[in-house]
Structure formats: C-alpha cells, structure tokens
Amino acid sequence: MNLTIRPIDAHSVSPTEALAAVLAPELAATEAEIGARMASPVGLIPDVAHHLVDAGGKRLRPLLTLAAARTCGGGGQAAVKLATAVEFIHTATLLHDDVVDGSSLRRGKRTANLIWGDKASVLVGDFLFARAFNLMVETNSLHVLDILAKAASTIAEGEVLQLATTSRGEASRSRYYQVIEAKTAALFAAACKAGAITAGAPLEWVEALATFGLRLGLAFQLVDDALDYGGLSQVLGKNTGDDFREGKATLPLIIAFERSEGDERLFWQRVLARQHRDGDIDQALSILQAHGAVEATLQEARNHIQAAKTALALLPEGVIPTLLADLADYVVDRHT
Template identity: 55%
Template sequence: MAAVDGLIREHMDSPVPVIPALADHLIAGSGKRLRPLLTVSAARMAGARDGACRKLAAAVEFIHTATLLHDDVVDSSELRRGKVAAHLIWGAPSSVLVGDFLFARAFELMVGAGSMAALEILARASRVIAEGEVLQLTRAHDMDLSQEVYLEIIQAKTAELFAAAAECGAVSAGAPPERCRALRRYGMDLGVAFQLVDDALDYSSDSATLGKNAGDDFREGKATLPLLLAMARTGSAEREFWVRTVDRREQTDGDFQRACELMRQTGALQATLDLAGGYAQSAKAALGDFPAGAWRMALYDLADFAVSRNA
C-alpha cells in the first residue's frame, strides 16, 4: 500500500498548482483506502507477482476520489474525511474539474497496467457509478421508494466500484473466469454491506467520528434504508412528521434527534445493520473455493471491518 500511495502522489502532480493542492486535500485525508487494498489483495490471492495491480489500485482510488469531489458539490457537503469540503475552499468549478483530472489520471494508470480486460471493467464501473448517482438524485425525497430500488441504487453508486476493484485485480493476475466472478461477487456484497453501514452511521454516530456531518442524509431528505424502514414502521402516526421533514424538508431544531429516536424505537437501524451483516457473510462465502492463506484471511477481515466500524 505504500507503493500504491507513491503512485497516487506521483500522478497527482501537475504544473497547474490548484490541481495537486486540491487533490492532496482530499487524498491525504483519513481515507480508508479500502478499494485499492481490495484490488491488491484480490490480485495477490489470485497469484499475481508483478506490479500491475498497484497501478490498477491507484486508478481505483482516483476514480473514488473523483466521485467524492463531484458528490460533495452536488450535495453541498460541508465536511469530507474530517476536513472542510474542497468546494468550500477552492469553489465548485475547481472541484468538479479536478475530479475530471483524476478520472483522466485513472485511465492513464489503467492503460499503464497493460490489461485491456481490467480497463474495460473499470471503464464500465465508472459509467455505472454515474448512472447510480443520477438515479439517486432523481429518486431523492421519494418517501415511497422500495427497498429493491434502494438496493439497486447503492449497488450502482457504491458497490460497483468495490466489485470492479476486486475483479480487475483478479483479471490482471490472469485468474480463471470462475475466480474472477467469485471476486466480483465478493466485492459487490462487500460494497452493499459497507453502504448499508454508512447509511446507518449517519443516524447513530457523530461528526467528529464520521469525518463528515452526521445527519446529512436526513437534512438532504435522502431516502436511505434506515429512513425508509422507520417511515414504514411508524405508519400514519408519524406520517406528518416525515412529510414535513423529508418531503418538504421543513426542519427545525430537534427534528434530527427525533428521527434518530424513531429509528431506534422501530428497530430500523438494527434491521439495516443486520442486513449489512448478511451481505458481509455472503461476501466471505464467495471466497470459499480459494485456498486458505493470508490474503483470503485479509479479505475475510475486510468484510468483518465493513460491518463493525463506527466511521
């Protein structure tokens, strides 16, 4: 991972000063580097011995960072990874354009890795992520959103990059198709579990721990699973509260705390975490045919971490 970080820093460089400054503001933060770690682990478990997976891992982190820069502009976020969001320092236009720069760098790294199949996987993932973000935007504040559509959204906007990160690592290692598919399944289920926990933490953690403002999803009226379950389980008794705060977004002091309490009372938060745990177990099961060893154990541990973290 130190070698991957070296590649990331090398490819952030640009003669335009605002580009490395803005990129470093986000990339040098407290990011978990889960996605590039997934690429390296999948490649090594599949038998890779060369450095191609490092370039793909750096590309994956650039794709992820680019989407964060764009998302923070779309959502008007104030914090990211414990720091002031980049668009509040450099402005929205610079954030969007530096995100574009990182996408371009990602594709340069993919080409440098020398795997056309891996390039295709990550190119497709970039398209699917964008589709997921647009779908979420068009269904924001939808109080009748089904759990099925919600899962479709998070599979596209979050889990697809986890799946692609694992799959491209396996492909670059020359793994047989069935093992590439198994690692893609692992990544997809891991990504869903990760996002489910993220959505629950927005209502159960605090800003200092999260590195971003707790309650942002509620304030933006995002229809995440904890909110959908709480609305369904409180029924007509709290209908007006949810319409006012989520649909019309007419929120007052204390509304977020009340929403959190309703989620705890109805078991919506625990149900979300339980579902995440199921996906984490499914992810681990996808690795059953791989030989035991340090890399498989690392991926098992990664699935456990995804559902036990508090940030």
C-alpha cells in the first residue's frame, strides 16, 4: 500500500477534535456501545435513535465524561457505559424537546417528530432514557447513579420551568439562569462528575470537574441563545430565530428588555405576550443591536468560561486539562 504522509495542520483541528483524538480508544468504544445499546427488536427504535445520534452531534457530553475519567486515572469500561448513558439522556431530551417545540429542523436535518411523528419521538425518547439507566446500573456504582438520576430530574424540572415561564411571558434574568442551569448545565456538570467518580478521583478533583462542567454548560447555552439571534453578525439563517418566534425570553432578549424604555419596552411586552406582527423579528434585531445585547450575552459566556478554567487549575497539569481549557475557550471564541 502506498501511504502518503500528510502534515498535520494544527489550525485545522478544533479543540473538540483534539480531545477526541487523545481519547480515541475510549471514544471508539463509546461509539460502539451507543450503536449496540440502541438496538432493539422493535425496528422503529434504532431507526429513530440513529437518525438523531448519527446526525453529526459532536458527542461533547460523552467526551466530557471520558476526559474527566482519563484525567483522574482511567475509568475503563464503566466510563464508556457512563459516556453512553450521558449521550442517551441528551438524545432523549432532544427528541422530547423537538416535540414540545414543534421543531422541524435539527442540525440541518428534518426532525424525528417530522418524519416519524410525535408519538414515536416521545416513546423512543422514553426508551433511550430508560436505557441510560440500564447502562448506569451496569457500572455498579450507586454514587454515579445518584448523580445522573438527580441530573435527569433537574433537566426535566428545567424544561417544565421554561415552559411555564414562556407561557407567562416573563423576561427575568434570574429565572433564565435557573432554566439554563437545570436544562443544560446540570448534565454537563453531571457528565464530568460521573467520569471523575468512576475513575476513583479524590473529592477535590470531582468538585473541580463538576464546576468546570457547570460553567461550560452555562456558557454553551448562552452562546447557543446568542446564535439564535444570528450571533454577532445578527444575520438570521434557517435554523435561527426560533426562540423569538416561540416567545422564549433568552438572555439577548432579556438584556435588550432591561436596557429598553418607552416604545421599545412596549414592543417587548407585546412580543412576550406573543401578539406578533409582521416585521417583529427585524425590529427585535435592530433593538438588540442598538443595546449590544448579543455582545453582552457573549461576554457573560466568557465570564463563565473564565470560571470554568479557574476550576480546572485545581487539577494536576496534563494534556487533558489543557485541552479542556482550549475547548472551553473555543465554545465562545469560534463565534466572536
């Protein structure tokens, strides 16, 4: 065989890809486990699950579990099972989210609810959620079960809180942070924590990684919510503007609302009451821009990344903490 040696271009590799390369053996085992454990004699289950799991997700949450385990001394097969469980909990949440939001696109593909219907999405989500617990039980660790089961109920609580807040038309910063900590950051934190615990890490490392995950998760959601308004370019694509249309008060809207007066404030109140008119989104983008609301949201994300990296400093130096810090920066920087 004729092999051509290609030089590695450091700039073409994202920190996520670099982390995936370092964790290649356990990540490959996790991919195999994901495939094996979504199998079922009921063909609709793997059909729906594969659609979502294969849709080009970056496996960020399982990577966190594997990275936390490796940096704390390993974790072996238990870490692989936990990483798989974390991905299944995440996938189940996405399936149910898309039903709840009536979404038709995710990661550029038609959503499962659009292809197979809401019923299949609800039930296959339930299956993946239950399967996640099967995997956790197999690790024989009540401690990680406790952490991930608590994260699971926190996620559901956050989703219900978001639903209730949206239907009341609230625009509250503290309520927003409560929602994103529960629905997003809790699983990032639990993914890190479970990985550390399964590797037998001392309490100090476990807590450091949990803080890292929590702050990374908050930043991740803030960036996601900034991108839904087109990020700094504030140009909307076909996957953006959903939060505004659904009347979800995310941080860019909340900051613009806080900084608005007079007519602008009346505009937001009408929007939050979901009395939409044509051209509302353009007016919203223009007010957001005038008040620097997207930039302010990204700045809050940067603050959380800073806290995430400070937590990492409590771990012994090594390639994994370095890559985790790079990954944390990358979550915000690639969009600024």
